[in-house]
Amino acid sequence: MSEDLIRVEHLSKIFSTGFIGRGEKIVAVNDISFSCKSGEVIGLIGESGSGKTTTARMVLKLLAPTSGEIYFKNKDIWTISNREYYRFVQGVFQDPYSSINPVYKVKHLFSNISNLLKEVPKGELDRRVKELLELVYLQPEVLEKHTHELSGGQLQRVLLANCLLVDPDIMLTDEPTSMIDASLRVVVLNVIKELSEKRKKLVIFITHDISQAFYICDRIAVMRGGEIVEQGPAEEVVLNPQHAYTQRLISDVPKLKRKFELSVEA
């Protein structure tokens, strides 16, 4: 058994709103634990408000947990410097328009992240950027464009290429294909899958779309109201769900081979 790359133990996050003492408390993530190894694709699925993104933000050190620990290679992530941590862990966020500064061109994004890679010569870096853009089916011309000149799907692919530039061990992707059309979505999912299979990356794949998670994930954790209600191998969770919530969620997804039983009554 190889050692766990990321281990999350009893992680919770409580947000407070309103005045101190009088406000409400919102439990966004409630005592979740999971661990993952390199070469795996882990799906975190759930409907909106289930705490998927909050979990991702904590793993990315963007949000301090209320309680619980996250370990990267058996080291508490809060003891690792950001510079060090982001060499190994990178994220792709949900809304590509707010992930990129609209004032700068796309190439600025790549030159920013390349600060993490001081030792790599410039020419080598440019070659790598081109390669990565090719990997996600983009032309090198996108480097000279601003965000408003690209579609949501193109930007999401730019971000994917961008996070690959540092060659991280762990990639956290939050709805990375939400704006990509069906015909290209599969292509991007295949790219992500290959990263884990061939280059032994750990991918934490966050989505509300069970179908996509089913297609690329090795293991799936189903979240609801901040808790993991069910986790296990993707095939088992999706084809033979045990928890009532997972069962309902999966039965409500439209299938191609089978039709819903639709009653004429409202």
Add this chain to the structure above:
Amino acid sequence: MATEDGNILLQAVDVKGYYETPEGSVYAVNGCTLELHEEEIVGIAGESGCGKSTYGKLLMGYGKHPLRMVSGSVTIDRVNIYDKPWSERKRLWGSLIAMIPQYSMNSLNPTRKIQNLIIDSMKEKFRSSVSESEILERAKGRFMDLGLSPTVLGLYPFELSGGMKQRVVIAISTLLNPKVLIVDEPTSALDVSTQRLLLGLLFHIVKRKIVKSMIIISHDIASLRQICDCMYIMYAGKIAERSPMESMIDQPLHPYAKLLLGAVITPEPEIRKRRLDGIPGAPPQLIKPPASCPFSERCPYAWDLCRSLEPPFLEVEPERFVACWLYTKGGATFERGFDPSRTLK
């Protein structure tokens, strides 16, 4: 398509609609034919930018600057909608044909109660010939049909859940029992449980004859598959294939339909058994559409003819229409001696 069929409700023949821009015309809908029968639910599927929403607008007679209806005709219940002046068309919208545009549930004015929204929209239509109480009476009846409590009439839009807002929008659009209802992307931005309820509701309003037939425009083929009888797949402003739903799912004919359906991911066991292939590349620019088959650039089966001439839209099997050279006489089916429906996997 048989034109003499008695129960054809909507017939669109070779519709072309362009957007006029300073850079030139964008050929958004470039010769699309569609037929809708009574009690039928038709789905129009395609990727973003293929012209499906524009086609929906043109089908209802909404050719307004910068969109221009260039040629073709749309006949709804024996009324040629483009023969009518704008003011007349406005009168027909709602009773002859109605549309629920994309994101319409977010367009309810948050400062007005639902009943005022309904009264406003009906007053606009009938001036003073109908009283407010009559309108409300009717709205109550329709709300009941759709499983909404009449007390919703007294609420503000922000007090309703997403599913309830969708029902309100459907109730307003169907208040005058339109013959044809066009629904644009009804399921986007809803969670799966609400999506399922909504599909049931759309099915219900056709089966209960609240509307006579329906056209659903969506990129979500798995959702369309649940309730549509027949499906049109659009690509770059053209219809690639029209087939009854079952045959489209089991054995799509057009290479694009085949590849697109092959890229649909669902939580079914087959999905994990093999690697799915997407369609690399991008659709052509519609500001200068190619003279060739629009899909030839990305099509793995394209040959010389495909790259030089646009294929006709022909009935190749009963009820099945395809615009592809592989299925025409003199095309690959015969010359190269293969049946693409078997070789394409």
